[in-house]
Amino acid sequence: MTRSANVFVTRKLPDCVEARMRELFDARLNADDRPLTRDELASAMKTADILVPTVTDKIDAELIDRAGPNLKLIANFGNGIDHIDVAAALAKGITVTNTPGVLTEDTADLTMAMILAMPRRVAEGVRIIPDGLDWPGWSPTWMLGRRLGGKQLGILGMGRIGQAVARRARAFGLDVHYHNRKPVAARIEQSLNATYWESLDQMLARVDIVSIHCPRTPATYHLLASRRLKLLKPDAYVINTARGEIVDEDALIDLLQTDAIAGAALDVFEGEPTIDSRWVELARKGKVLLMPHMGSATIESRVDMGEKVIVNIRTFLDKHRPPDRVLASML
Known part of the structure; x- marks a missing residue:
């Protein structure tokens, strides 16, 4: 048959x-x-x-x-x-x-790598020697990034991948916050020491890093549009390994171009594989880390x-x- x-x-x-x-x-x-x-x-x-x-x-x-x-x-x-x-x-x-x-564990691994890479400026650093850029040698104030431990991670979508990211984040000393349609089971929340936010707006205003793990549905299209993105702190980062359409790319680009937020790491894009040329310019300036949809690869x-x-x-x-x-x- x-x-x-x-x-x-x-x-x-x-x-x-x-x-x-x-x-x-x-x-x-x-x-x-x-x-x-x-x-x-x-x-x-x-x-x-x-x-x-x-x-x-x-x-x-x-x-x-x-x-x-x-x-x-x-x-x-x-x-x-x-x-x-x-x-x-x-x-x-x-x-x-x-x-x-x-694909849960593999996507969570790449997400954690991106969470590490942005505050520590890894994407900028790995280009300096191979690209022949000027390296003055070690200096107390050169290429300073941000410490990860003690920062607030906001997870948007606490499904399988969101929980896997939370487990990894706890090992790096991040405080885990999350927004979901409803809270996860109490035993899961306790094991992750995670704080549930019913209001996405309130969570966004308080976290240092927001990592997106919700599915792409009509309800989540441009869930992070201009109004919500503007709630982020100036030193916050956006990480997206879910779907590009969940974020309003024009609004995110505007914030990055004006230094209204610290940076972003993206594995997915609206309209991929076509990529907005403005992303490339921002990447050259160290404002974004761009990955070619490799989350489960x-x-x-x-x-x-x-x-x-x-x-x-x-x-x-x-x-x-x-x-x-x-x-x-x-x-």
Whole structure:
């Protein structure tokens, strides 16, 4: 049953994952890893039984409406589902799954690296010797950054990744604060020694670093817009490894250009892979650390994601409920 299923994979996956898919399914793979055009994606959805997209594939209601009658499962390779119109898919009887949990630790690791890098000016420092910049030698007042211990970290979104970041932050002496739709379980809050803020505005005004870990939904689009960003202290930093659209980039750029906040570290951007040229100029000035969406980019994470996709597909084909099914109540 599983071998006859027509599975279309939109991007190149780790070799071991693709080999397993060939064994189990009639898998059509993307050998050159070229992002599909909209027309190519539409064509795939007309003929496939199962689509395996990634964050680079925008699957909106129009594409779903044009999908062929055989498409019954969209098995997303990734945790975030903001690039898929899940409501439209469910309305057409198409099941949607994702791969939660497997990228938590890797994303938290990179987030912590960015939290360390900005106050200590690591991105500026690593360029000085390789780029042949002027280095006067050690000086008591040269390249001074900020101590991390004792600072206030505000976590926006206390899910799996937010909690993993909080655990790491406590080890570095940061005081953990968080804003969520509701408080986490008391035992989790106590283990992290974390302070819950019902008001995001009040938390932003008090923290030294804000790290974003909420999903991209209509409710979180530009959640950090100009008004809220202006609540941050002048020596505060913004860290974003979630989704670019959660932050109003124009507003954040304005604050950085006028030194209204100390800096930002970004792994995600609005409209990526297109990057606003103003970010590059700010990076050259040491105001921002820019990363090319590397939060979950480890071999282990990608293989684990692929294995979850395969489990979801096989469970679906066996007419059981996939373990990572996205429900309407989750939207």
